[in-house]
Amino acid sequence: MxxxxxxxxxxxxxxxxxxxxxxxxxxxxxxxxxxxxxxxxxxxxxxxxxxxxxxxxxxxxxxxxxxxxxxxxxxxxxxxxxxxxxxxxxxxxxxxxxxxxxxxxxxxxxxxxxxxxxxxxxxxxxxxxxxxxxxxxxxxxxxxxxxxxxxxxxxxxxxxxxxxxxxxxxxxxxxxxxxxxxxxxxxxxxxxxxxxxxxxxxxxxxxxxxxxxxxGAGIVHTFFDASGDLVKGQQIIANAKTRRVSVCNALDCVLIHHGRTNDIAELLSPLAEKQVELYADEISYDELAKNYPKNLLHKAMDEHFGTEFLSLKLAVKVVKDITEALDHIANFSSKHSEAIISEDAENIALFLNQVDAAAVYANVSTAFTDGAQFGLGAExxxxxxxxxxxxxxxxxxxxxxxxxxxxxxxxxx
Missing domain, CATH: 3.40.605.10 (Aldehyde Dehydrogenase; Chain A, domain 1)
Known part of the structure; x- marks a missing residue:
């Protein structure tokens, strides 16, 4: 050797x-x-x-x-x-x-x-x-x-x-x-x-x-803010989770502002078509139970947050505001890729400034964390x-x- x-x-x-x-x-x-x-x-x-x-x-x-x-x-x-x-x-x-x-x-x-x-x-x-x-x-x-x-x-x-x-x-x-x-x-x-x-x-x-x-491994979050655009949110979350589930930039946890609780079912509905299993906290579970396929919906346990799934599985959590979202990401992030979906310029600036990760996104799928996508060639x-x-x-x-x-x-x- x-x-x-x-x-x-x-x-x-x-x-x-x-x-x-x-x-x-x-x-x-x-x-x-x-x-x-x-x-x-x-x-x-x-x-x-x-x-x-x-x-x-x-x-x-x-x-x-x-x-x-x-x-x-x-x-x-x-x-x-x-x-x-x-x-x-x-x-x-x-x-x-x-x-x-x-x-x-x-x-x-x-x-x-x-x-x-x-x-x-x-x-x-x-x-x-x-x-x-x-x-x-x-x-x-x-x-x-x-x-x-x-x-x-x-x-x-x-x-x-x-x-x-x-x-x-x-x-x-x-x-x-x-x-x-x-x-x-x-x-x-x-x-x-x-x-x-x-x-x-x-x-x-x-x-x-x-x-x-x-x-490092990618434990990736996306925060859907109070001002988040629903259509953008659907597309970004679905792409980040399902484009290719086994890669390190794939989405593992969605954080949703409590002011958008009524939109949770619609926001995550495209994931059902891809057979994504959701591990939802109490608030999001109650909303999703109304129409998300029962065989794909589970109550989240502590271990589901901070997990890199590398499969068609996703954790879901409702947070009261952007501060709680930032705290959650700080506690569980692997510092790979993190994203916010928001139309609030101040919140976007706060998120981009405070999140400690190699790539931080605003209104973009984390699937772009890639050398070729950054114009660098292969990585x-x-x-x-x-x-x-x-x-x-x-x-x-x-x-x-x-x-x-x-x-x-x-x-x-």
Missing amino acids: NNHFQQAKQATRNIISINKATIDLVLQSLATALVQNTDFILAENQKDLDKMPTSDPKYDRLQLTKERIAAIAAEVNHVANLDNPLGNIIQDKTLPNNLNIKKVRVPLGVVGVIYEARPNVTVDVFSLCFKTGNVAILKGGSDAAFSNLAITTIIHQVLEKHQIDKNVVTLLPADRSATEALLNAVGDVDVLIPRGSQSLINYVRQNSKIPVIET IGISTQKLHARGPMALEELTSYKWLVTGNGQIRS
């Missing part, structure tokens, strides 16, 4: 010498190869799907389709077409002693990523790391072992075609021992990024000897911490910087 890490470290000197035009050409070739190998990828993905019950919340994340592969390839092309921040001069100044000092973007180095049943992450991580001159070490979960290996095989074929060291991306074995080795690869791996459940993220943070950038994850990166981690977030100092014989007195 240590050999993998040492080869990755050595590859950092190779990748940094690749010019930007070649990087983009390799990514474009990869996009083409992914589409050309769709049948192979789907066959390998099916081997993983056969091991997982369809009721598992991770099934949707694991599943690849022809359309999803085409979308993944399109994102690789998108990354290829984005401006490359590598080498950009952040600051350039000449001091009174004629020392010239430049602050220049450079790769992080060797980036390790531990992730669960999401084979698209294999492509996203490689494309973003390769674009920014980083070497990637991937540790996918056993649930996606066949899928990840198939995709990595295609990446290696493209790299070899362009005579590039295939050690710029390494897929570690799917067993637990590989995770332990990666967590302890001090000196070979520069940064570690976990993508997956809160338990995975907590484990990595607590056990890694390498600096960790957390891409390596949504960082919920505050050091180095926050929100969608794309190209710039995969760089650090160094100082370049040039002179003409100056010495310090």
Whole structure:
């Protein structure tokens, strides 16, 4: 295992010498190869799907389709077409002693990523790391072992075609021992990024000897204010909850101003068509019981608030005002994505200012928390911490910087 890490470290000197035009050409070739190998990828993905019950919340994340592969390839092309921040001069100044000092973007180095049943992450991580001159070490979960290996095989074929060291991306074995080795690869791996459940993220943070950038779980709220537009509310809530239930920006809890109690049934009625199970507090339960399907309506327990469902389940709570909504979010948020639906400019400003999250929305679905939707290309994850990166981690977030100092014989007195 240590050999993998040492080869990755050595590859950092190779990748940094690749010019930007070649990087983009390799990514474009990869996009083409992914589409050309769709049948192979789907066959390998099916081997993983056969091991997982369809009721598992991770099934949707694991599943690849022809359309999803085409979308993944399109994102690789998108990354290829984005401006490359590598080498950009952040600051350039000449001091009174004629020392010239430049602050220049450079790769992080060797980036390790531990992730669960999401084979698209294999492509996203490689494309973003390769674009920014980083070497990637991937540790996918056993649930996606066949899928990840198939995709990595295609990446290696493209790299070899362009005579590039295939050690710029390494897929570690799917067993637990590989995770332990990666967590302890001090000196070979520069940064570690976990993508997956809160338990995975907590484990990595607590056990890694390498600096960790957390891409946290998403416990997502939307507050429907007293002035909220009913039609906007219906569309936003339904989209945030049902567009794709297994992703981290999916809605988990709706907070409703008590002044709109009479609108609860209508506000949430589109969810019934999608078979969303509601876990409602006492006030909202009484309103919903009038016409929401009984088999989909349940009384909320304490544990339903602060839960990332990753399925067609949603908590509902009535709050007396925006202050109580803000208090609830502060207590239960994972600091990923939070939204308000309101026509009150003061309340919108208060919400945007006070909510502590990577992405805060006004009258918009939280489904937009995504690197591509933010115009950043594919993302390596949504960082919920505050050091180095926050929100969608794309190209710039995969760089650090160094100082370049040039002179003409100056010495310090």
